[in-house]
Every structure is written in C-alpha cells, then in structure tokens.
Amino acid sequence: GESVGLHLPTLSVQEGDNSIINCAYSNSASDYFIWYKQESGKGPQFIIDIRSNMDKRQGQRVTVLLNKTVKHLSLQIAATQPGDSAVYFCAERTGGFKTIFGAGTRLFVKA
Amino acid sequence: EAQVTQNPRYLITVTGKKLTVTCSQNMNHEYMSWYRQDPGLGLRQIYYSMNVEVTDKGDVPEGYKVSRKEKRNFPLILESPSPNQTSLYFCASSSGTGRFPYNEQFFGPGTRLTVL
Numbered sequence: 001g002e003s004v005g006l007h008l009p010t011l012s013v014q015e016g017d018n019s020i021i022n023c024a025y026s027n028s029a030s031d032y033f034i035w036y037k038q039e040s041g042k043g044p045q046f047i048i049d050i051r052s053n054m055d056k057r058q059g060q061r062v063t064v065l066l067n068k069t070v071k072h073l074s075l076q077i078a079a080t081q082p083g084d085s086a087v088y089f090c091a092e093r094t095g096g097f098k099t100i101f102g103a104g105t106r107l108f109v110k111a
Numbered sequence: 112e113a114q115v116t117q118n119p120r121y122l123i124t125v126t127g128k129k130l131t132v133t134c135s136q137n138m139n140h141e142y143m144s145w146y147r148q149d150p151g152l153g154l155r156q157i158y159y160s161m162n163v164e165v166t167d168k169g170d171v172p173e174g175y176k177v178s179r180k181e182k183r184n185f186p187l188i189l190e191s192p193s194p195n196q197t198s199l200y201f202c203a204s205s206s207g208t209g210r211f212p213y214n215e216q217f218f219g220p221g222t223r224l225t226v227l
Contacts, residue, residue, distance in 0.1 A: 008151065034215060043115075043201050043218030044154070089153055097142060097161055097207070098169060099216070101154040 008087060012108040019077040021105045023090030028071060030092035030100075035064060035075045038087045038104070047075070047088075077107075085109045113138045115219035117202050123225045124192055132187045132222050134202030142205040143185040144169070144216065145177065147198040154201065160185055192226040199223050 013019045025033065031052040036044035050057045050064045050073075057064050063076040073090050090102045115136045124130055136143065144159035146169075156169025160179040174196055176188040185204075189196060200222045207214035 036218075041221075043203075043221050044216075045218070046215035049215060091154075097144075097159055097167075099144070099156055099159075100170070101146075101156075103151060103153040 008104050008106045010106045010108060012110060013080050015082060015109055015111050016079055019075075019080045019084070019107060019109075021075045021077075021088050021107065023073040023075075023102045023105075025071050025073055025090065025092045025102070026100060027092060027094045028068070030094045032093040033064070033066060033073050034091045034093070035062075035073075036089045036091060036101075037084075038089065040086075044089060080107075080109050082109045082111055113217070115202055115204055115217050117200075117219040117222050119222060120220065121223045123227065125227050126193055127191050130189050130192060130224075132189075132200060132202075132224070134185045134187065134219060135183050136185075136202075136204040136217070137183065138204060138206065138217065139182065140204035140206050140217075141182070142207050142214075142216075143179065144203045144205075145175070145185070145187045146201045146203065147171065147196075148201060148221075149198050157187070157200075192224075194226050197224060197226050 034049040035047040038044045048059045048062050048064050055066050061078045065074045087104045087106050089104045118133045141162045145157040146154040148154045155171045158177040160166045202219040203216040205214045205216045
C-alpha cells in the first residue's frame with residue numbers, strides 16, 4: 001500500500017456511529033471547498049463540495065459545514081461503514097483554479 | 112468509461128535523467144492539474160492548465176515543466192530529476208471553466224516516482 005498516510009491525524013469510530021472530520025482552511029478569500037476521500041493505492045475521489053455563500057450542504061450520508069468566521073470546514077458521515085475507512089482531505093480553491101489541500105485525516109472504522 | 116489515465120504507474124530512475132509522465136483524460140475537460148503527494152503533507156499543486164496553451168504555476172513548480180498542446184493531454188516533464196522529487200504524483204481534470212470554476216476534480220490513479 002501507499003505510505004502517504006504516515007503521521008496523519010487519526011479518527012477511530014465504531015461501525016454505525018457518526019463521524020466528524022474537521023479541517024481548518026487557510027485563505028479567507030477562498031470561495032469553494034471540496035472534500036475528497038482517498039483509499040489506499042488510489043487517487044482522491046470527490047465526496048461533496050460547498051461554495052462560500054452557503055454554510056451547509058447535504059449529500060447521501062454526508063454533510064459539509066462551513067464556518068467562514070473561523071475558517072473551519074467539517075465533514076459529517078452518518079452511520080459510518082467499514083467502506084468509509086480511508087484518508088479524507090479538505091481542499092480550498094483560491095483565485096479561480098489554484099487548489100490547496102489539507103494534510104488529511106485517516107478514518108478507521110471498527111467493526 | 113470516463114477516466115484520467117497516467118503512465119507510467121511506477122518509475123525508478125536516476126538523478127539527471129529526463130523523464131515525462133503522461134496524463135490523458137477522455138471527458139473533454141478544460142482544466143487539468145498535477146499534484147505531488149508526500150507523507151504528512153497532503154497534495155501540493157505543481158502546475159495547472161485552464162485550457163490549451165494556458166498553464167500556470169501551483170505551489171511547488173520548481174523542477175517541473177508542463178505543456179498543454181491538446182485538450183486531452185497534460186504531460187509532466189522533469190528535465191533533471193533529483194531525489195527530492197521522489198513522490199507520488201497525481202494528475203486531475205475538471206469541467207470547471209474560468210467563468211464557472213465550481214466543479215470537482217477527477218484524479219488519475221497516481222504515478223509512484225523514485226529518483227535515486
């Protein structure tokens with residue numbers, strides 16, 4: 001497997017519980033935010049996005065919350081499943097197409 | 112199948128030997144980008160391209176070159192690779208445009224490069 005997950009913050013949850021993954025972003029001018037999931041040996045995969053004119057967006061089992069006041073983004077996963085185990089990255093898009101990724105959080109789901 | 116492909120998937124080379132990593136997408140996307148991923152650092156953007164013949168630097172462009180002569184291809188060139196360019200590289204594409212940049216990026220499977 002890949003070694004990109006070394007030294008990452010880790011969240012361990014029980015299967016069926018809800019997960020909350022947090023991210024602090026850097027640029028107050030960023031206007032678009034995305035959460036990606038990366039499984040071992042694969043490229044990042046889009047989960048959900050949110051524009052800066054919103055503070056909440058829901059998808060299937062996932063919710064993203066944006067707090068621009070404190071430059072904080074969170075990803076909530078409902079009823080976490082073993083298949084949700086992965087590294088999760090937040091990303092902010094600044095100035096059009098320049099994208100900055102967070103360092104990532106590893107999610108472990110215990111059966 | 113809509114996808115981003117990269118070649119090679121794995122490469123071991125020596126310092127100073129020029130190499131090219133190819134990236135191709137079949138989704139007619141205007142936007143393409145290269146990232147490198149290192150342990151504990153997440154993904155860092157190397158270069159991106161908003162359309163044919165339009166490229167711009169990301170956060171870590173030193174030691175890399177790119178070209179965008181066709182919409183579907185965005186090769187990454189290392190003219191004189193060095194050991195600090197040992198990394199996992201990802202290419203990505205998006206349908207977002209300058210007028211509407213709010214679209215997800217689709218990532219390729221990655222290229223593991225080792226420079227000895």
